Amino acid sequence: MAEPLRLKAKSASPGIASGPAFLAEEPKAPSAAGGFGALEKAIDISIGELERLADGADAESRDIIDFQIEVLRDPTIAEATGARMEADENVVFAWVATLDAYIGELEAADEEQMRARAVDILDIKNRVLGALAGTPTADFPPGSVFVGKDMEPSRFLAHDWSKGGGIALFAGSTAGHVALLARAKSVPMVVGTGRFSAADGDPVRVDGDAGAVVLKAGGMLIPAPGQAPASDTQTESGELHTADGVPIQLSININDPAEIDALDPATAGVGLMRSEFSVTSLADAANEERQLAIYRRVLEQAGDRPVIIRMLDIGGDKPLAGLEALPALSASGLRGIRLLLARPEIARVQARALLRAAVFGRLSVMLPMVTFPDEIDRMRELFREEAEKLGHRALPHRMPPIGMMVEVPAAALMLDTFGSAAFFSFGTNDLTQYLAASARDDIDADAGKAAPAVLRLIAQAVKLSAGKPVSICGDMAGNPGYLPGLLAAGLRHFSVAPARRPAIRSAIIGLNADGTRAAGE
Numbered sequence: 001m002a003e004p005l006r007l008k009a010k011s012a013s014p015g016i017a018s019g020p021a022f023l024a025e026e027p028k029a030p031s032a033a034g035g036f037g038a039l040e041k042a043i044d045i046s047i048g049e050l051e052r053l054a055d056g057a058d059a060e061s062r063d064i065i066d067f068q069i070e071v072l073r074d075p076t077i078a079e080a081t082g083a084r085m086e087a088d089e090n091v092v093f094a095w096v097a098t099l100d101a102y103i104g105e106l107e108a109a110d111e112e113q114m115r116a117r118a119v120d121i122l123d124i125k126n127r128v129l130g131a132l133a134g135t136p137t138a139d140f141p142p143g144s145v146f147v148g149k150d151m152e153p154s155r156f157l158a159h160d161w162s163k164g165g166g167i168a169l170f171a172g173s174t175a176g177h178v179a180l181l182a183r184a185k186s187v188p189m190v191v192g193t194g195r196f197s198a199a200d201g202d203p204v205r206v207d208g209d210a211g212a213v214v215l216k217a218g219g220m221l222i223p224a225p226g227q228a229p230a231s232d233t234q235t236e237s238g239e240l241h242t243a244d245g246v247p248i249q250l251s252i253n254i255n256d257p258a259e260i261d262a263l264d265p266a267t268a269g270v271g272l273m274r275s276e277f278s279v280t281s282l283a284d285a286a287n288e289e290r291q292l293a294i295y296r297r298v299l300e301q302a303g304d305r306p307v308i309i310r311m312l313d314i315g316g317d318k319p320l321a322g323l324e325a326l327p328a329l330s331a332s333g334l335r336g337i338r339l340l341l342a343r344p345e346i347a348r349v350q351a352r353a354l355l356r357a358a359v360f361g362r363l364s365v366m367l368p369m370v371t372f373p374d375e376i377d378r379m380r381e382l383f384r385e386e387a388e389k390l391g392h393r394a395l396p397h398r399m400p401p402i403g404m405m406v407e408v409p410a411a412a413l414m415l416d417t418f419g420s421a422a423f424f425s426f427g428t429n430d431l432t433q434y435l436a437a438s439a440r441d442d443i444d445a446d447a448g449k450a451a452p453a454v455l456r457l458i459a460q461a462v463k464l465s466a467g468k469p470v471s472i473c474g475d476m477a478g479n480p481g482y483l484p485g486l487l488a489a490g491l492r493h494f495s496v497a498p499a500r501r502p503a504i505r506s507a508i509i510g511l512n513a514d515g516t517r518a519a520g521e
């Protein structure tokens with residue numbers, strides 16, 4: 001029987017709480033448009049809600065609510081939103097972009113107190129979005145453990161804590177207002193657990209004394225920024241060969257740019273940087289200079305080792321705040337590259353930032369969720385146009401090689417038709433999901449059962465790759481159990497989460513290139 005999973009966290013409020021998990025969804029932006037009048041009305045509704053919440057609240061809670069009401073009454077916020085609306089943005093995008101810019105400034109502040117204010121603004125951003133959509137944020141069942149990225153103060157205040165319950169936040173801050181309120185009301189709370197996966201209603205224990213959260217067996221920590229374990233201290237040289245002497249490249253996948261620090265001399269490079277972990281909102285997506293600084297940092301740190309940055313893979317399990325949530329499968333299939341091509345204003349900013357970053361290292365650009373060859377051609381054309389514009393501005397830039405993820409079965413089967421892709425990388429997380437009709441974010445899904453089909457498809461696709469560089473960056477690469485099959489399929493370049501690298505390295509050393517176990521192993 002598997003052990004329950006205990007995750008280390010920071011204690012934000014002491015005490016122990018057990019209860020069914022309530023998984024907070026990231027709020028969805030309404031698609032409803034409307035003009036400036038609709039925004040003013042939504043702001044008024046939100047002020048009214050906050051005033052009602054303030055009635056009967058204690059002094060500390062009132063301070064927070066008063067600050068939020070003050071911000072909502074500040075005419076410069078509505079004016080800034082109005083100015084964006086004049087520049088052709090609809091009311092939702094304009095509101096989200098204005099508030100995200102404010103939140104970004106607070107998050108970047110030196111003072112912890114200021115940074116803690118960011119969630120207060122996030123709170124009013126979501127409250128107004130709810131009012132615009134006519135769907136106020138619902139309360140959650142009393143006695144449950146709130147699990148989410150962060151929690152809005154008004155959500156805390158509106159909840160009935162007399163029946164117990166606690167809070168476990170993936171991110172959050174011990175200095176944040178919710179932590180302050182939790183301490184005042186003796187609600188056990190931990191922050192900084194890192195993103196983990198549990199099902200709604202699963203038993204969860206919050207240990208606010210020791211700073212931990214305990215999940216039932218089957219719960220999972222999802223590798224997230226800064227979670228590469230300290231035990232990853234391998235210092236061998238970067239040379240890696242199978243037992244029979246075939247050279248193998250072992251790279252790392254990074255989500256947060258800070259993870260580049262795990263790139264020690266034994267690592268071949270970055271096989272996948274998921275840019276959607278750095279660009280999480282429409283405001284980030286519009287900020288070329290910010291993106292440039294992030295990509296530049298990663299490239300400079302990697303030095304002469306190659307870095308593959310994947311363009312925004314928005315959709316399914318990877319939302320972009322401010323864009324309507326997109327399911328993994330929909331009639332339009334609007335996610336990954338299709339979404340980038342449908343929203344070229346997002347793709348163009350990222351392309352410019354990547355073109356300008358390319359002079360700082362060995363950058364390759366990877367396109368997500370490619371299904372048809374013309375998608376690559378259209379994105380290459382977009383890069384060419386942006387490079388030309390940059391040329392006119394005399395900014396240094398360089399055209400990087402552009403390759404693709406192989407994560408849609410239709411692309412894997414037709415890999416020989418993708419002549420304009422510079423390289424291929426298998427994304428087995430999505431490939432498995434789409435091949436086995438089994439959602440990747442459902443922790444009950446048994447991906448292992450589909451592995452033989454995935455391995456067979458990979459082996460066929462490698463044969464169609466026409467000698468172009470081929471790698472694998474999906475989670476299958478980080479599981480030593482699949483290595484024999486992946487080597488036998490012809491793969492020689494593996495990109496894995498930093499924490500998985502030591503185990504994969506030693507497994508490779510014990511195998512021959514055809515996947516058989518080396519003599520004496």
Ligand SMILES: C=C(OP(=O)(O)O)C(=O)O
Pocket residue numbers: 272274313407426427428429430431473474475
């Ligand atoms: C590497 C992959 O991409 P992501 O997990 O980021 O969707 C994959 O799908 O295997």
